[in-house]
Amino acid sequence: MAKTIIIEAHGGPEVLTLVDRPVGDPGPGEIRIRHKAIGLNFIDCYQRSGLYPMQMPAALGREAAGIVEAVGEGVTHLKVGDRAAYAAAVSGAYCEARVMPAAQVCPLPEGISFEEGAAMMLKGMTVEYLFHRTTPLKAGDTVLFHAAAGGVGLIACQWARSEGIHLIATAGSAAKCALALENGAEQAINYATEDFPKRVMELTGGKGVDVVMDSVGATTWQGSLDSLRPLGMMISFGSASGPVPAFSLAALAGKSLKVTRPTLFTHIGPHEACQAIARHLFDKVLSGDVRIHIDQRFPLAEVRAAHEALEARKTTGSTILTV
Known part of the structure; x- marks a missing residue:
């Protein structure tokens, strides 16, 4: 028993x-x-x-x-x-x-x-497939990673640092942002107090990021799309705030964005x-x-x-x- x-x-x-x-x-x-x-x-x-x-x-x-x-x-x-x-x-x-x-x-x-x-x-095998099996990533690329002070996020911050990938973290408090920075994030955005897509554009000189890795879901979906550069990749791998709402593929056309919903x-x-x-x-x-x-x-x-x-x-x- x-x-x-x-x-x-x-x-x-x-x-x-x-x-x-x-x-x-x-x-x-x-x-x-x-x-x-x-x-x-x-x-x-x-x-x-x-x-x-x-x-x-x-x-x-x-x-x-x-x-x-x-x-x-x-x-x-x-x-x-x-x-x-x-x-x-x-x-x-x-x-x-x-x-x-x-x-x-x-x-x-x-x-x-x-x-x-x-x-x-x-959590760790999730990070491995996100960085190595979902879309090509190389040193110098920029990733926006939501919920970066959680179990997956802290591994992702360190993983990115070890491979020369620029990681912009988001988290829901100043303390959590500080934790992400301590673990390898290059910048951190408190999405409880900041407009994170606007801040991403400031940090990237208006270009946007190459990839968004988003396990939050409903509340970050549109902001994640807005944070991407043209031809960028949106990886939606979780729904902590609820499932992503239905959307039109035409919404991706303006910047020719790519979207995937993988699972471990x-x-x-x-x-x-x-x-x-x-x-x-x-x-x-x-x-x-x-x-x-x-x-x-x-x-x-x-x-x-x-x-x-x-x-x-x-x-x-x-x-x-x-x-």
């Missing part, structure tokens, strides 16, 4: 319930992993609320790290006793232990702690791609180019408070659940 957080209906944090569930043994292509730490992400809130509907009852959580306890037939990249971490397409990480598909579980290097592993996989789980679906993205992330962390900020920790049983803090924008860096 393993303590597990489930929901039986979509709703607010109050629907999160702690139960005991049987774990079982892995089948072909599966492993059983006992968690040491679990990551918290906005996608968990989207699933809980119903923005991303799930069949009930549902277990939440996409990211964790721990020890492999059992390995099913056909699994060759992991063995019993291995340290491992994952961001997985199959939810269910909010638990002490689980059986899950092995393809997206990655061996965790000794130089990276379980807490770091749980805090970095979904498409990129890491193939086993080899997942492992390669994870290795690139691990190399960034082990080299010291990227440091994982874990700014909040909640016991698994206090997951409701963790969701409340995340949705209220009271967090910085990464948040983990401890078991």
Whole structure:
């Protein structure tokens, strides 16, 4: 048996319930992993609320790290006793232990702690695909990155600095802007007090940025488009403020803009791609180019408070659940 957080209906944090569930043994292509730490992400809130509907009852959580306890037939990249971490397409990480598909579980290097592993996989692999697999980026390019003081954002600030990419950060307070600057952003805009598209144009001499990376969604959508240079790329990869409203393709024509809506789980679906993205992330962390900020920790049983803090924008860096 393993303590597990489930929901039986979509709703607010109050629907999160702690139960005991049987774990079982892995089948072909599966492993059983006992968690040491679990990551918290906005996608968990989207699933809980119903923005991303799930069949009930549902277990939440996409990211964790721990020890492999059992390995099913056909699994060759992991063995019993291995340290491992994952961001997985199959939810269910909010638990002490689980059986899950092995393809997206990655061996965790000794130089990276379980807490770091749980805090970095979904967020760090997101940054890897944004910078290396979505649109060509090179040293000297300029990126506008929203919510830059969050878990994904702080990794992105450091990643950009390590590759000579100019990153303009946005965040919702002066303190969060300062945190983004400390982690490698070259400029920071407080979008709670400033007109961020206007400020972007001032910072870029009226040219606009090459790429916008936007996980906020509804409230930043139009301003993001306005911040792009001609032929610029808009990457909308999240909806923290709500989904992007419907728009006409003609709205892109004035500057011949490009728009994409990628997801991590498409990129890491193939086993080899997942492992390669994870290795690139691990190399960034082990080299010291990227440091994982874990700014909040909640016991698994206090997951409701963790969701409340995340949705209220009271967090910085990464948040983990401890078991």
